[in-house]
Amino acid sequence: MQNINIILLPQQAANDNEIEIALRKQLHLTAADRLAFSIQKKSIDARQRSIKIQLSVNYSINSELEKEEAITLPLQQVGNCKPLIIVGCGPAGMFAALKAIEKGLKPIVIEQGKNVRDRRRDLAAINKQRIVNPHSNYCFGEGGAGTYSDGKLYTRSDKRGNVKSILNTLVYFGATSQILIEAHPHIGTNKLPVIIEKMRDTIIDCGGEIHYNTSFQNFLLRGKTIEGVNVKDVHSGHTQTIAGNAVILATGHSARDVFEYLHREKIAIEAKPFALGVRIEHPQSLIDQLQYHCDVRDEYLPPASYKLAFTSNDNRGVYSFCMCPGGIIAPAATAPNELVVNGWSPSRRNNPFANSGMVISINEDDFAPYAKHGELRALQFQKEIEKKCFEAGGSNLTAPAQRVMDFWKTKNHQPYLHAAIFRGISSAALTDIMPTAVTEMLKTGLKNFGNKMRGYLTNEAVLVATESRTSSPVRIPRLADTLQHSEIVGLYPCAEGAGYAGGIVSAAIDGERCAAAACDFLTSTSN
Numbered sequence: 001m002q003n004i005n006i007i008l009l010p011q012q013a014a015n016d017n018e019i020e021i022a023l024r025k026q027l028h029l030t031a032a033d034r035l036a037f038s039i040q041k042k043s044i045d046a047r048q049r050s051i052k053i054q055l056s057v058n059y060s061i062n063s064e065l066e067k068e069e070a071i072t073l074p075l076q077q078v079g080n081c082k083p084l085i086i087v088g089c090g091p092a093g094m095f096a097a098l099k100a101i102e103k104g105l106k107p108i109v110i111e112q113g114k115n116v117r118d119r120r121r122d123l124a125a126i127n128k129q130r131i132v133n134p135h136s137n138y139c140f141g142e143g144g145a146g147t148y149s150d151g152k153l154y155t156r157s158d159k160r161g162n163v164k165s166i167l168n169t170l171v172y173f174g175a176t177s178q179i180l181i182e183a184h185p186h187i188g189t190n191k192l193p194v195i196i197e198k199m200r201d202t203i204i205d206c207g208g209e210i211h212y213n214t215s216f217q218n219f220l221l222r223g224k225t226i227e228g229v230n231v232k233d234v235h236s237g238h239t240q241t242i243a244g245n246a247v248i249l250a251t252g253h254s255a256r257d258v259f260e261y262l263h264r265e266k267i268a269i270e271a272k273p274f275a276l277g278v279r280i281e282h283p284q285s286l287i288d289q290l291q292y293h294c295d296v297r298d299e300y301l302p303p304a305s306y307k308l309a310f311t312s313n314d315n316r317g318v319y320s321f322c323m324c325p326g327g328i329i330a331p332a333a334t335a336p337n338e339l340v341v342n343g344w345s346p347s348r349r350n351n352p353f354a355n356s357g358m359v360i361s362i363n364e365d366d367f368a369p370y371a372k373h374g375e376l377r378a379l380q381f382q383k384e385i386e387k388k389c390f391e392a393g394g395s396n397l398t399a400p401a402q403r404v405m406d407f408w409k410t411k412n413h414q415p416y417l418h419a420a421i422f423r424g425i426s427s428a429a430l431t432d433i434m435p436t437a438v439t440e441m442l443k444t445g446l447k448n449f450g451n452k453m454r455g456y457l458t459n460e461a462v463l464v465a466t467e468s469r470t471s472s473p474v475r476i477p478r479l480a481d482t483l484q485h486s487e488i489v490g491l492y493p494c495a496e497g498a499g500y501a502g503g504i505v506s507a508a509i510d511g512e513r514c515a516a517a518a519c520d521f522l523t524s525t526s527n
Contacts, residue, residue, distance in 0.1 A: 001058050001059070001060050001065060001066045002058070002059060002060070003040070003056060003057065003058050003059070004023070004026065004027070004056075004057055004059060005054065005055065005056050005057070006019075006022050006023060006026055006054075006055050006057060007045070007052045007053070007054055007055075008022055008052065008053050008055065009050075009051075009052065009053070010051060010052075010053055010298050010300035010301050011298075011300045012053075013042070013053035013055060013300070014300045019037070019039075019055070019057070020035060020037070023035060023037055023057065023059060027059070027061070029061065033061055033062060034061065034062050034063075035059060035060075035061060036059065036060045036063075036064060036065035037057050037058065037059040037060075037065065038057070038058050038059075038065060038068075039055055039056070039057055039181055040056045040057065040058055040181065041054075041055070041056035041181055041183065042054070042055055042056075042181045042182055042183065043182075043183035044183070044301070044302075046291055046292055046293075046304070048293075049293040051292055051293075051298065051301060071168045071169075071171055071172045072172070073098065073102070073169065073172055073202075074102045075101055075102070075202065075206050076101060076102075076104065076206065077206060077207050078100070078101050078104060078105060078106040078107075078206055078207045078208065079106060079206075079207025080106075080207070081104055081105055081106045081207070082104075082105055082106065082522055082526070083105070083106045083107075083108050083242075083243070083244040084096075084100045084105040084106065084107050084108070084244065084246050084248065084515065084518055084519070084522070085108050085110065085228070085229055085242055085244040085246065085247045085248070086100075086107055086108065086109045086110065086247075086248045086250060086515075087110045087216045087229065087247060087248065087249050087250060087251055087258075088109075088110070088111065088144070088248075088249070088250035088251040088252060088255070088494075088497070089109050089110075089111035089113075089141075089142045089143070089144065089200075089210060089212075090143065090144020090145065090146065090250060090252050090495070090496075090507065091143075091144055091146055091495075091504045091505075091507045091508045091511065092144075092248075092250035092494050092495035092496070092501065092507040092508060092510055092511035092514075093109055093111070093144070093248070093250040093494075093511060094109075094143075094196070094199050094200070094203070094508075094511070095166070095169070095507075095508040095509075095511040095512050095515075096248050096250060096494065096511035096512065096514055096515040097109055097203045097208055097210075097515075098169070098199070098202070098203065098512075099511070099512040099515035099516055099519075100208070100515045100518075100519065101203065101206045101207075101208060103515065103516065103519035104519070105515075105518070105519055105522065106207055106208060106209070107203060107208040107209070107515075108208070108209045108211070108242055108244065109203070109208065109209065109210040109211065110211050110214050110215075110216055110229070110231055110242070111141065111142060111210065111211065111212050111213075111214065112135045112136075112140055112213070112214060112215040112216070112234060113135055113136040113137070113140040113141025113142065113212065113213070114135075114136045114141050114142065114212055114213060115141070115142045115197075115200070115212055116141065116142040116143045116147060116193045116196045116197060116200075117193065117197070118136075118141075119136050119137075119141040119142065119143075119147075119148070122136040122137055122141070123137070123138060123148060126138070126331050126333070126397065127330075127331065130396050130397045132333050132334070132335060132336050132397075134334060134335045134336070135213065135215065135234045136213075137332070137333070137334050138330060138331075138332040138334075138342060139252060139253075139254040139332060139334050139469070140252070140254070140255075140334060142196060142200065142210075142212065143192065143193065143196040144252055144507075145252060145253075145254070145332075145342075145469075146192070146503070146504040146507075147189070147192045147193060147196055148189055148192075148330070148344060152184070152185075152186050152322065152503065152504065153166075153167060153170070153179055153185040153186060153187065153504055153505050154183075154184050154185060154503075154505065161509035161510075161512065161513060162509070163505055163509070164180070166505050166508045166509060166512075167179050167180050167185065167505075168180070169508075170187070170195060173195045173198040173199050173202070174194060174195045174198055175187050175191075175195055184305070186345070186347070186349075187347065188345060188346050188347025188348070188349075189344040189345065189346060189347075190346045190347055191347050211231070213233060213234045213235055214231045214232070214233060214234065215231060215232050215234050215257075216229060216231055216251070216258060216261075217229070217230040217231055217232050217239065217261075218230050218261060218265070219247065219267075219488070219491070220241060220243070221488070224487055224488055224489055225245075225488075225489040225490055226244070226245055226246060226247050226488060226489060226490030226491055227243065227244075227245065228241055228242050228243040228244050229241070229242050229244075229247060230242075245490050245521075245522060245525065246490045246491075246492065246518040246521055246522050247490060247491050247492065248492045248494050248511070248514045248515065248518060249476065249491060249492065249493050249494055249497070249498065250494040250495050250497065250498075250507075250511060250514075251497045252495075252496055252497045253469055253471055253472035253473075253496045253497050254334045254469055254497075255497050256334075256335075256379060256383075258497070259376060259379060259474045260376065262476065263374065263375055263376050267485070267487065267488060268476075268477050268485070268486050268487050269375045269376075269474050269475065269476050269477070270375055270474065270475045270476075270477060270499075271364075271367065271374075271375045271376070271377050271378040271379075271473065271474065271475075272378060272471075272472060272473055272474055272475040272499050273361060273362055273363050273364070273378070274362055274378060274382070274468075274470060274471045274472065274473045275319075275321065275359035275360060275361050275362060275470040275471065276359060276360060276362050276382065276385060276434075276435075276438060276466065276467070276468045276470075277318070277357065277358050277359035277360050277434075277438060277442060277466070277467050277468075278341075278357075278358050278359075278430070278434075278442070278463040278464055278465050278466060278467055279329050279341045279342075279343055279355050279356065279357055279358070279463070279464040279465075279467050280320075280355065280356055280357075280358045280404065280461055280462070280463055280464075281329060281353050281354065281355040281461060281462045281464060282353065282354050282355075282456070282458075282460060282461045283352060283353060283354070283460060284303050284304075284325060284326050284351070284352055284353055284354045285297070285352075286455065286458070286460060286461075287303075287304045287305075287306065287325070287354045288301075288303065288304045289455070290304070290306075290453045290454070290455050290456060291304035291305070291306060291453075292304055302325070302349065303325035303326040303349045303350075303354070304325060304354075305323050305325045305354075306320065306323060306356070306453065307320055307323065308320045308445075308449045308452065308453075310444070310445045310448040310449070312441065312444060316360065316361055316363070316437075316441055317360070317361045318358065318359070318360045318361075318441050318442060318444070318445030319358075319359065319445075320356045320357065320358055321356065321357035321358070321359050321467070321470050322342070322343055322356065322357045322470075323343075323354070323355075323356035323357075324343035324344060324345040324349075324354065324355050324356065325345060325349045325354050326345055326346070326348070326349030326350050326351045326352075326353075326354065327343050327344055327345035327349065327351055327353065327354060327355050328343065328344055328345070328351055328353075328355075329341050329342070329343055329355050329399075329464055330342050330343065330344055331397050331399070332469065333386070333390075333397065337387060337390055337395070338383065338386035338387055338389075338390050339386055339387075339389040339390035339392075339393055339397065339399060339400075339465070339466060340386055340466065340467075340468055340469055341399055341464055341465070341466065341467055342357075342467070342469065343355045343356065343357065355464075357467040357470060358442065358445070358446075358463070358467070359467055359470050360437075360438045360441045360442060360445070362378070362381070362438075366381060366435065366437060367380070367381035367473075369381075370384075375474065376474070378473035378474065379473045379474055381473070382468050382473050385434065385435070385466055385468060386466060386468055388433055389433055389434075389465045389466040392428050392432070392433045392465075393425075393426050393428070394426055398424050398425060398426045399424070399425045399426070399464045399465060400425070400426055400427075400428035400430065400433055400464075400465050401425035401426065401427065401428065401430075401462050401463060401464045401465070402427065402428060402429060402430045402462070402463050403459040403461070403462055403463075404446065404457060404458060404459060404461040404462065404463055405457065405458060405459040406459065407429075407430055407431070407439075407442075407443070407446075407463055408443050408446055408447070408457065410431060425462070425464055428465075430463060430465055433465060433466075434465060434466070442463075470502075471496065471499070471502055472496055472497050472498070472499050474497075474499065475498065475499030475500075476493035476497075476498040476499065477493070478492070478493045478498070478500075482517060482521070483513060483514050483517040484517070484521070490518075490521065492514040492517060492518055494510055494511055494514045495507040495510045495511060
């Protein structure tokens with residue numbers, strides 16, 4: 001079996017016969033030669049006016065193509081095995097639980113939110129009744145923030161771990177095999193819940209436990225060593241202790257109660273730079289025109305996306321984040337009296353608007369005025385901005401928004417054109433709401449992006465505030481070799497909430513790493 005790269009037109013790449021014709025021509029094969037092939041990778045090259053599709057293809061001539069092994073997971077019964085406590089049932093927590101099962105540990109998962117299906121009622125309450133359940137929302141609940149915020153599966157670096165292994169696991173649980181091929185794989189918010197349910201059923205069938213509507217309260221410590229956790233039923237208030245000598249803390253970037261508990265108990269945490277800005281929304285047809293150099297997008301091309309970044313002379317960056325072609329802007333607050341927006345796309349990405357986070361790096365100088373909050377100073381800065389945006393929108397989860405050119409030129413804000421946001425938007429001057437350092441850098445970035453993508457800077461686009469949960473404003477320090485907390489033996493700070501991941505795939509990888517490290521620790525202490 002050999003590999004070859006070929007470049008085709010979009011309509012050719014969508015037809016196996018056309019792919020075979022191109023392969024035969026490039027390999028100089030005759031009609032008598034038998035050709036077997038399979039596509040390994042697929043990406044779009046939109047740099048020139050004529051859009052091309054790049055394919056990486058495995059092939060074999062006059063012999064059968066080696067069959068790829070069926071995807072399997074090394075599952076086993078662990079109901080009577082040593083426990084591994086996992087706080088959080090997002091991608092890090094779920095993949096940590098699967099890795100624990102593989103290693104012969106019993107995962108006990110603590111999740112303050114509801115199961116993935118019941119979460120929908122709480123999302124409906126946000127969208128229709130303007131009620132935020134602080135335990136179950138777009139960020140909290142089975143599957144974590146990624147389940148109902150798009151389901152993008154790409155990460156910037158393979159150095160974190162085995163990306164293909166994570167994708168294979170998702171395929172095993174029902175994701176399309178196309179995610180193994182596409183350069184920017186995506187499942188879609190409408191399809192992820194079913195996959196999450198299958199993962200959960202497997203964890204339970206193997207003897208693991210998942211406790212929903214159960215909030216972490218505190219660690220049970222003997223000196224500086226973990227002996228378990230205390231948890232509380234969020235409905236009844238009943239508390240209980242779960243014993244165990246290892247805890248993976250995978251609570252996500254919005255678990256402020258956990259950060260506050262650690263700070264209160266003087267368990268080491270660190271203020272961490274993060275990013276803050278807006279969601280920018282354009283008509284998807286305009287993004288298609290700009291990216292594909294066309295009047296109307298070719299039916300063989302997907303809705304276009306983009307990735308933009310600019311760094312100023314003082315090293316402050318502005319960049320697009322979580323770009324959602326054919327997407328929706330969603331209200332993603334996790335508590336009353338705050339305003340947060342996020343974006344998601346269905347699997348077909350067939351909504352009329354495209355949106356993306358457009359965020360600015362926030363550094364120590366920005367949250368220095370909150371120094372009295374100690375290591376929570378960046379978190380407090382984040383909370384204050386979200387509260388201000390909530391009030392500017394009318395204190396009812398309506399998001400403050402402004403047309404792009406009006407914002408850029410600091411003109412009086414005009415009524416908005418559109419916004420594919422569930423709760424709606426209200427016209428506002430964002431310079432009166434957001435920090436000056438953020439708005440000035442956003443203006444600079446928009447000018448730069450308008451030069452890169454002629455037509456991007458337009459009053460057909462709307463800025464919606466505030467996109468503030470790109471990453472955690474707190475880091476929970478851990479040792480590089482053992483992945484344990486720098487002070488607490490048996491505690492494994494994990495993934496986005498601890499500052500060690502950014503997205504579904506990287507969080508899943510970190511969950512697996514922490515579970516494997518915890519297994520080594522528990523094995524060594526039992527000998």
